Amino acid sequence: xxxxxxxxxxxxxxxYVGGESKVPGFDKPARLASNENPLGPSPKAAEAYxxxxxxxxxxxxxxxxxxxxxxxxxxxxxxxxxxxxTGSDELFALLASSYAGEGDEVLxxxxxxxxxxxxxxxxxxxxxxxxxxxxxxxxxxxxAAVTQRTRIIFLANPNNPTGSYLSTGEIARLLNxxxxxxxxxLDAAYAEYVDREDYSAGHHWxxxxxNVVVTHTFSKIYALGSARLGWAYCPPAIAGVxxxxxxxxxxxxxxxxxxxxxxxxxxxxxxxxxHNDRWxxxxxxxxxxxxxxxxxxxxxxxxxxxxxxxxxxVRLFAKSRGVLIRQMGSYGLPDCLRIxxxxxxxxxxxxxxxxxxxxxxxxxxxK
Ligand SMILES: Cc1ncc(COP(=O)(O)O)c(C=O)c1O
Numbered sequence: 001x002x003x004x005x006x007x008x009x010x011x012x013x014x015x016y017v018g019g020e021s022k023v024p025g026f027d028k029p030a031r032l033a034s035n036e037n038p039l040g041p042s043p044k045a046a047e048a049y050x051x052x053x054x055x056x057x058x059x060x061x062x063x064x065x066x067x068x069x070x071x072x073x074x075x076x077x078x079x080x081x082x083x084x085x086t087g088s089d090e091l092f093a094l095l096a097s098s099y100a101g102e103g104d105e106v107l108x109x110x111x112x113x114x115x116x117x118x119x120x121x122x123x124x125x126x127x128x129x130x131x132x133x134x135x136x137x138x139x140x141x142x143x144a145a146v147t148q149r150t151r152i153i154f155l156a157n158p159n160n161p162t163g164s165y166l167s168t169g170e171i172a173r174l175l176n177x178x179x180x181x182x183x184x185x186l187d188a189a190y191a192e193y194v195d196r197e198d199y200s201a202g203h204h205w206x207x208x209x210x211n212v213v214v215t216h217t218f219s220k221i222y223a224l225g226s227a228r229l230g231w232a233y234c235p236p237a238i239a240g241v242x243x244x245x246x247x248x249x250x251x252x253x254x255x256x257x258x259x260x261x262x263x264x265x266x267x268x269x270x271x272x273x274x275h276n277d278r279w280x281x282x283x284x285x286x287x288x289x290x291x292x293x294x295x296x297x298x299x300x301x302x303x304x305x306x307x308x309x310x311x312x313x314v315r316l317f318a319k320s321r322g323v324l325i326r327q328m329g330s331y332g333l334p335d336c337l338r339i340x341x342x343x344x345x346x347x348x349x350x351x352x353x354x355x356x357x358x359x360x361x362x363x364x365x366x367k
Pocket of ligand 1: 034035086087088089090113156158159160187189216217218219225228229230
């Protein structure tokens with residue numbers, strides 16, 4: 001018997017493979033494969049999460065009123081235009097299925113985040129990529145790839161896995177060239193790590209254009225990946241659409257309580273940022289000294305090219321020493337690995353592992 005068939009496009013999805021988290025023989029491997037905050041959650045957020053356990057028999061507030069008010073106050077945004085989701089991933093899926101379908105195209109940059117083609121195909125649409133220049137999103141290539149069928153552009157700024165970003169000027173140019181029927185989703189998952197004068201998460205464009213949404217997550221600097229909490233700042237009509245299609249209780253109460261406490265813990269936020277600001281340049285320098293190409297990053301990870309060595313051999317060697325880093329073959333960058341800025345100890349273990357690898361291995365010469 002053939003059994004039921006899924007909707008067109010679904011079987012073309014390559015399931016998302018997350019970063020590894022376990023290594024046999026190591027109780028606590030160095031987890032540098034998923035861009036998590038190595039300091040862990042704010043203790044205040046963890047307490048709020050635990051406190052909420054006493055009320056697990058209650059449904060959460062389906063309107064997410066308190067967390068939206070807290071986000072609005074913190075980022076100076078209108079809470080009525082904020083929609084929360086179970087991670088920003090859920091919001092990508094809801095936006096994709098609300099604004100694209102069969103016959104439509106969803107555009108993103110060649111090394112854009114892999115969740116985008118998944119949500120595009122789930123919606124029945126066709127994912128389309130635009131070439132990059134030097135591992136940076138190329139506005140001209142994106143604009144050139146827009147067709148009558150384009151419904152959505154996903155743009156991670158900064159981008160994962162490349163770590164590069166587009167300036168406000170470049171995004172403005174994209175918006176000026178884009179028909180307002182095309183939804184531009186600016187995914188600002190790593191925005192809080194960036195200090196560049198020419199960078200903005202882009203909330204002001206949401207106020208100016210009917211076709212721009214900015215998404216954020218509590219999984220990165222706020223260190224609540226397990227709780228699954230993300231949010232989108234939207235034009236009113238798009239917030240109205242998301243509020244129609246989302247599940248009535250899509251965000252759980254402990255996550256919302258933890259999110260409110262995380263936003264209020266400025267000290268933990270500042271420590272997390274300072275840690276990244278200190279150790280990202282340190283790691284960049286060490287790996288450059290070892291002869292590798294480190295792509296400039298404004299986020300909490302580095303994309304590193306291990307040519308002329310075999311990147312997979314480097315990854316497996318580090319893993320054998322209890323250090324997990326991310327393979328990039330699925331992003332079409334098989335010579336590269338992506339390394340999260342972990343704790344000082346973890347990063348030193350990683351550098352020691354790579355030094356040991358170099359000591360034991362010859363450069364890889366393709367046959
Ligand atoms: C660019 C980008 N957007 C979104 C996410 C997912 O965020 P969330 O945990 O809120 O679903 C990630 C996670 O790695 C990411 O790298």
